[in-house]
Amino acid sequence: MTFRLATWNVNSLKVRLPHLLDWLGAERPDAVCLQETKVEDASFPLDAIRAAGYQAVFCGQKAYNGVAILARSALTGVTHGIPGFADDPKRVIAATVGGIRVVSLYAPNGQAVGSDKYAYKLRWYEALAAWTKDELAGDARLALAGDMNVAPEDRDVHDPKRWEGQIHVSELERTALRRVMEAGLVDAFRLFPQPDRSFSWWDYRLAAFRRDWGLRIDLVLLSRSLAARCRACTIDKAPRRLERPSDHAPVIAELQ
DNA sequence: ATGGTAGAAACTCTA
Numbered sequence: 001m002t003f004r005l006a007t008w009n010v011n012s013l014k015v016r017l018p019h020l021l022d023w024l025g026a027e028r029p030d031a032v033c034l035q036e037t038k039v040e041d042a043s044f045p046l047d048a049i050r051a052a053g054y055q056a057v058f059c060g061q062k063a064y065n066g067v068a069i070l071a072r073s074a075l076t077g078v079t080h081g082i083p084g085f086a087d088d089p090k091r092v093i094a095a096t097v098g099g100i101r102v103v104s105l106y107a108p109n110g111q112a113v114g115s116d117k118y119a120y121k122l123r124w125y126e127a128l129a130a131w132t133k134d135e136l137a138g139d140a141r142l143a144l145a146g147d148m149n150v151a152p153e154d155r156d157v158h159d160p161k162r163w164e165g166q167i168h169v170s171e172l173e174r175t176a177l178r179r180v181m182e183a184g185l186v187d188a189f190r191l192f193p194q195p196d197r198s199f200s201w202w203d204y205r206l207a208a209f210r211r212d213w214g215l216r217i218d219l220v221l222l223s224r225s226l227a228a229r230c231r232a233c234t235i236d237k238a239p240r241r242l243e244r245p246s247d248h249a250p251v252i253a254e255l256q
Numbered sequence: 257a258t259g260g261t262a263g264a265a266a267c268t269c270t271a
Contacts, residue, residue, distance in 0.1 A: 011271085012263055036271090038264070063264045064271095109271055117270095149271095162257080203271085205260035213257090247262075247271085 001256075002231070003098050004029045007145035007218055008239075008250035009106070009201070013037040013066070016246055017045055019239050024052045027236070029252060030072050031097050033104030033145040034058075037066030044068070057095050065089040067104040067146070071097040083134075085127035100226065100255075101135065105146030110167045118167070121149070125176035132183040136223055144185060144221040147201075147248065150177045152187060156216035158199060168215055185221040188233040188253040200235050201248045209240060220253040229255045 006029040010016040013034065024032070032054075037044070039060045049056050049070060057078045060066030067090060069075060075095040082092055094103040105128070110121035135142050150173045154160035163169045181187070189198070199214025208214065222230055232254040240249045 015263070036263095063269085111271080159257095203260085204262050206257065207260090211257095244262090 003031070003100070003255040004252055005031050005033075005100070005102065005143055005145060005220060005255065006250050006252040007033040007035070007104070007147075007220060009035040009147040009218060009246060009248035011036045011038070011246040011248065013039050013045065013068070014043075015244065017048060019242055019245070021048060021052050023236075023239055023250065024054065024070070027252065028072075031102055032070045032250075033102065034068040034070065035066070035104065035106035035147045037068055038063055039066055057093060059090045059093045061090045065091055065106055067091060067093045067106050069093060069095050069097070069102055069104050071095075073098055082124075082127045082131050085124070085131075087124070091124075099141060101140060101142045103142070103144045103146075105144055105148065107147060107149040109149050110173065112167055113165065113170050122172060122176050125173075125180065129176070129179040129183055132180050132185065136184045139225060140223050141226050142185070142223040143226055143253075144180070145219070145251075145253075147217060148177060148219045149217055150174060151215045151217050152177060152219070155196075156199070158197065158213045158215065163215075168217060181221060184223055186224070186227045188220040188222050188227065188230050189216070189235075189251065191227060191230055192233060198235055200251055202240065204247050218248055218251050220251055222253070226255060231256050
């Protein structure tokens with residue numbers, strides 16, 4: 001029995017709902033973490049998602065941010081945000097599904113290195129690392145999945161020289177992400193051989209997708225016990241090729 | 257390759 005866990009920054013659930021429903025129907029993932037839903041809870045398209053065979057928990061706001069978890073089985077123990085980190089933007093929701101603690105994450109973008117938003121991004125990551133340490137105490141089956149807004153290594157960047165020191169790639173951001181992983185998580189994608197130039201996000205501008213000017217910033221991070229069960233992790237570029245796509249592609253990890 | 261596009265909302269911000 002396999003369990004397929006996906007993450008997808010949909011950049012407006014309202015606009016992307018047809019793509020999402022088609023993709024759920026085609027891929028039938030067991031659980032999906034969504035980011036940038038940009039929809040208040042009262043407007044969440046729960047009926048359409050239920051009709052597709054999924055339950056949902058969500059935490060959204062108008063215009064910006066917003067996260068959700070969809071699942072084909074029950075979602076229990078739902079929590080919002082990072083404990084002890086006061087934060088207005090809706091970036092974090094967690095639930096237990098299929099015996100796995102699943103966290104849907106939308107990390108701060110950071111805007112520019114050295115900006116106030118960059119400092120906030122680093123603080124957010126520090127809080128995430130502390131929380132992850134707590135969650136991993138004992139034999140935790142924990143999966144953090146989402147738009148981490150950091151490309152972990154140069155091979156996750158289409159042009160590392162051009163991006164050197166820039167937002168998503170700077171050393172402090174990479175260290176901040178590493179601190180989360182050092183709590184005891186592994187990048188599911190790198191458990192397996194992967195094609196060169198594997199990316200999950202391409203800017204809408206400058207025909208970046210056509211030119212494959214991308215970054216891999218959407219990650220599934222697994223605790224050791226889950227990593228041992230992981231049999232594959234792939235990026236599905238198909239939805240990025242559609243008309244009016246999200247700027248992100250979904251990532252799917254398959255657990256045995 | 258130093259601009260540009262997309263989304264939401266509202267005459268601009270965020271990514």
